[in-house]
Amino acid sequence: MSRIATLVFAIAAYAIFFATFLYLVVFVGDLSFAQLTVDKGPAAPAAAAAAIDVILIALFAVQHTVMARQGFKRWWTQFVPWSAERSVYVLAASAALIVMMLFWRPIDTVVWSVTNPLLANLIWVLFWAGWGIVLLSTFLINHFELFGLQQAWFHFRGREGAKPQLRQPFLYKWVAHPLYAGFFLAFWAAPEMTAGHLLLAGGLSVFMLIAIRYEERDLTTLFGDDYRRYRSSVGMLTPRFRRRTAG
Numbered sequence: 001m002s003r004i005a006t007l008v009f010a011i012a013a014y015a016i017f018f019a020t021f022l023y024l025v026v027f028v029g030d031l032s033f034a035q036l037t038v039d040k041g042p043a044a045p046a047a048a049a050a051a052i053d054v055i056l057i058a059l060f061a062v063q064h065t066v067m068a069r070q071g072f073k074r075w076w077t078q079f080v081p082w083s084a085e086r087s088v089y090v091l092a093a094s095a096a097l098i099v100m101m102l103f104w105r106p107i108d109t110v111v112w113s114v115t116n117p118l119l120a121n122l123i124w125v126l127f128w129a130g131w132g133i134v135l136l137s138t139f140l141i142n143h144f145e146l147f148g149l150q151q152a153w154f155h156f157r158g159r160e161g162a163k164p165q166l167r168q169p170f171l172y173k174w175v176a177h178p179l180y181a182g183f184f185l186a187f188w189a190a191p192e193m194t195a196g197h198l199l200l201a202g203g204l205s206v207f208m209l210i211a212i213r214y215e216e217r218d219l220t221t222l223f224g225d226d227y228r229r230y231r232s233s234v235g236m237l238t239p240r241f242r243r244r245t246a247g
Contacts, residue, residue: 003156006084010152013087013094017147020094025131027101028186028200038197039106049105050199053195056100057203063096065211070218083155086148107196120191130185133171137179140169166230167221174239176216176230181237210235 001009024146030037044052060211067070067089080088144150145161154161171178187201219227234240 001081001084003158006081006087007152007156009084010087010148013091014147014149017090017094020097021169023101024097025186027104028197029127030190030197031244036104037106038104038200039108039194041104041106044105044199046107046195049107049196052103052105053107053196053199054203056103058205059199060093060096060100061203061207061210063092064207065214067092068211068213070221081155083151084148085144087152088148090147105196107199109195111193111195111198114191123189123191126185126189130182130187130189133182134179134186135182137171137182140171140178141167147184147226160167163224166219166226168230170236172234174234176234177212180212183208184237 025031026034027037030039034040067076073085076088077085114123138146142150144153151161175181184205187204190197190201193201216227216231220231223230
């Protein structure tokens with residue numbers, strides 16, 4: 001793949017990702033203008049809908065987990081250049097999300113419904129804050145490298161990327177995985193929680209907890225004791241507050 005072709009592919013993959021990410025916000029929030037959301041779509045019996053939805057969540061989880069592992073990357077880059085590897089991953093993750101949203105089957109049984117306007121609005125604030133934390137976290141750790149654009153740009157310019165460094169910018173000073181924390185907020189902050197939304201939130205939460213363990217193993221392999229010390233000093237998804245010892 002030529003340098004210009006790699007760059008064009010990376011830009012296209014990023015554009016598809018960003019459009020998919022924006023629609024995921026709409027999908028999870030069940031925003032009124034959308035025809036396909038977690039609570040709006042083709043009807044199916046509850047048992048069949050649950051089975052279909054679990055398969056869709058599993059498809060996304062397997063793609064996301066397997067393709068992120070270093071062993072897979074070493075095998076995969078025998079066929080795909082390193083400069084395009086991350087963009088291929090981003091495109092595959094976007095495709096898995098698109099499939100999940102297209103074929104999702106709502107289960108409209110209401111689990112809880114918040115009728116107090118003030119409390120409902122507070123939950124909506126948490127919902128939007130969650131997505132804001134997700135987006136902010138990507139920029140804190142290098143948004144353009146995370147989604148493959150930097151690798152393609154450096155390849156286009158004939159530059160080598162810098163070696164990975166263990167940094168703790170802003171939110172990472174208190175929480176090891178603020179990006180996942182944002183997703184947890186976004187998935188669970190719902191004034192009205194249906195059984196289908198609960199299945200989505202629960203399934204993706206289980207996936208994220210598993211993904212965190214794999215990610216931490218990879219980071220420990222990469223950074224060794226530096227990462228162990230960092231991880232022991234911060235919370236996984238929420239800040240770790242420690243009591244001050246008496247002097």
